[in-house]
Amino acid sequence: MGDGGTVTTRIIGIYATKWRHHEPATEDTRPTLELGRLTEFYDFYRDQLPRQLHHEPVARFVLDQPLPDGTLVDVQFWLFALPSDSVVAAVTLDLRLPALDTDAAPTSAALEAFIYAGFTIDGLLLSDHIALRAAATGAEELTLPGETLPLLPERHMIVFAGEPGDPLPTDDVVAQALYRRDPPYRQEFAPVVRPPELNQGRTLGAITPYASLLYGHEDFLRDSIFLSTVQAVGTACRFRQIWHEAHRRVRDFRHNQQREEIGTQQRADMEVLVDHLGNLEFDLTFSVEFPLMRIESFFSALYQAMDLPKQADTLSDMFAQLAGSIRSEIMAIDIREREVAERAARERRDADLRQQRRNALAASTVTIIAVPTTLLVSFFGINASQVDGNRSMFDHHYLGAYVVAIGLALIPAAVWLHPYIPSLWRRRRRR
Structure with missing residues (x-):
C-alpha cells in the first residue's frame, strides 16, 4: 500500500519481436525473477522454458501521456529467448496509482499507452531499443514477407495490483481496467476468462x-505468470509466422513450379516445397511450449483467450492436408516413373532380343557358308580316287559332293527358320 491512498501497481508489457537467438540455454540464462519454489522446476525444464538474454533498469522512461510527479517508481527492460529461438521483449513499469476500487482511470490510461507501445526508453522507440539490445546479445533479425511494422502484432499486457488480503475490485472496475476507453477488443468480442x-x-x-x-x-506467483505470458506471446508470434511462411511457400510452388498439364510434374519440382514444409512443421513442434506446473490453469486460460490451441490444431491440420496432397502427387510421380522404367526395360529386352536374333542370323549365315565351303575345300584337297585332277571342280562328275554340301548347309538354316515357319504359314493363310 502506498501513501495518500495510492498503491504500487505493476504493469508489464510483453512484445513479440523480429529477432531470433540460436544459442542453447545455460545456467547464466535463468531469469532474474522471484520464482520461489518454482526455481527447481525451472532448472529441470530449462531447455523448454524462456531463457533470459538481457535485463537492465531503465534510466529515462517517457510515456506519451505524461505521468504526475512521483508516480513513476521503477522501469525494467527484459529480453527473453524461447526454445523456438524467438526473442520476446518485456517492459515492467511500477507506478504509484490510486487503488483500482478508488479510481481505475489512471491504470487504464497507463495500460492504453503500453498496448500501443506509446513510450520511449532512453530516448529510443521500443522497436529501436529492442534492436539495439538484441543485436548486442548475438540475436539475428528475421524479417518475413509482410512484416513491415516496427513491432509485431503479438503482445500482451499484465496488470499486477493489490496486496494479499486487500478487498477485491468489482466486475465493473475490472472491465474498466481491462477494456479501457478505446480498447482494441471489447467485452462482447473478447470475454474475460477467470481461471479457478x-x-x-x-x-x-x-x-x-x-x-x-x-x-x-x-510475488513468486506474479513472476511465474510473467514468464508464462512471455511463452504465450512468443508462441502466438511463431504460429502466425509458420502459417504465413507455409502459405507463401505453397503459393510460390503453385505459381512457379506446379505444372498445368496432368502427368508432367517431376519429383525435383516437389523437393524444395517438401523441404521447407518439413522445416516449418519441425518448428511447430518446438513452438508448443511446456507450461509452468504451478500455474497450469492460468497458462491454459491465457492460451485459450489468445486462441492458441485452435491455431495449433489448425496448423497441424494444414500440414496434415499438405502432407496428404504431397503424398498423392508423389504417388502419381512414382506411378509415372514406374511406367517409364517398365517401358525402358521392355525396350531393352526387345533390343536384346533383336540383337540375339541378329547374332543368330549372322551365326547361321556363317555356318551356311562355312560348312559347304569347308567340305568342298577339304574334298578337293584330299588325295582320293574320286578326285580327278584333269577335271574341272564344276564338272558334273562332282555333283554328288555339291549336293551333300548344300544339304549340310540347309540343316542350320532349317533349324533357325523352324520357329518362324508356323507363324508365317498362318499369316499367309489369313491373307
Whole structure:
C-alpha cells in the first residue's frame, strides 16, 4: 500500500519481436525473477522454458501521456529467448496509482499507452531499443514477407495490483481496467476468462486476449505468470509466422513450379516445397511450449483467450492436408516413373532380343557358308580316287559332293527358320 491512498501497481508489457537467438540455454540464462519454489522446476525444464538474454533498469522512461510527479517508481527492460529461438521483449513499469476500487482511470490510461507501445526508453522507440539490445546479445533479425511494422502484432499486457488480503475490485472496475476507453477488443468480442486457480476468494485473475489483471497474489506467483505470458506471446508470434511462411511457400510452388498439364510434374519440382514444409512443421513442434506446473490453469486460460490451441490444431491440420496432397502427387510421380522404367526395360529386352536374333542370323549365315565351303575345300584337297585332277571342280562328275554340301548347309538354316515357319504359314493363310 502506498501513501495518500495510492498503491504500487505493476504493469508489464510483453512484445513479440523480429529477432531470433540460436544459442542453447545455460545456467547464466535463468531469469532474474522471484520464482520461489518454482526455481527447481525451472532448472529441470530449462531447455523448454524462456531463457533470459538481457535485463537492465531503465534510466529515462517517457510515456506519451505524461505521468504526475512521483508516480513513476521503477522501469525494467527484459529480453527473453524461447526454445523456438524467438526473442520476446518485456517492459515492467511500477507506478504509484490510486487503488483500482478508488479510481481505475489512471491504470487504464497507463495500460492504453503500453498496448500501443506509446513510450520511449532512453530516448529510443521500443522497436529501436529492442534492436539495439538484441543485436548486442548475438540475436539475428528475421524479417518475413509482410512484416513491415516496427513491432509485431503479438503482445500482451499484465496488470499486477493489490496486496494479499486487500478487498477485491468489482466486475465493473475490472472491465474498466481491462477494456479501457478505446480498447482494441471489447467485452462482447473478447470475454474475460477467470481461471479457478487464480480466483480463490481473496485473489482475482481476469484474462483477455490482450490484457490480464492479477489482484492480491504473491510475488513468486506474479513472476511465474510473467514468464508464462512471455511463452504465450512468443508462441502466438511463431504460429502466425509458420502459417504465413507455409502459405507463401505453397503459393510460390503453385505459381512457379506446379505444372498445368496432368502427368508432367517431376519429383525435383516437389523437393524444395517438401523441404521447407518439413522445416516449418519441425518448428511447430518446438513452438508448443511446456507450461509452468504451478500455474497450469492460468497458462491454459491465457492460451485459450489468445486462441492458441485452435491455431495449433489448425496448423497441424494444414500440414496434415499438405502432407496428404504431397503424398498423392508423389504417388502419381512414382506411378509415372514406374511406367517409364517398365517401358525402358521392355525396350531393352526387345533390343536384346533383336540383337540375339541378329547374332543368330549372322551365326547361321556363317555356318551356311562355312560348312559347304569347308567340305568342298577339304574334298578337293584330299588325295582320293574320286578326285580327278584333269577335271574341272564344276564338272558334273562332282555333283554328288555339291549336293551333300548344300544339304549340310540347309540343316542350320532349317533349324533357325523352324520357329518362324508356323507363324508365317498362318499369316499367309489369313491373307
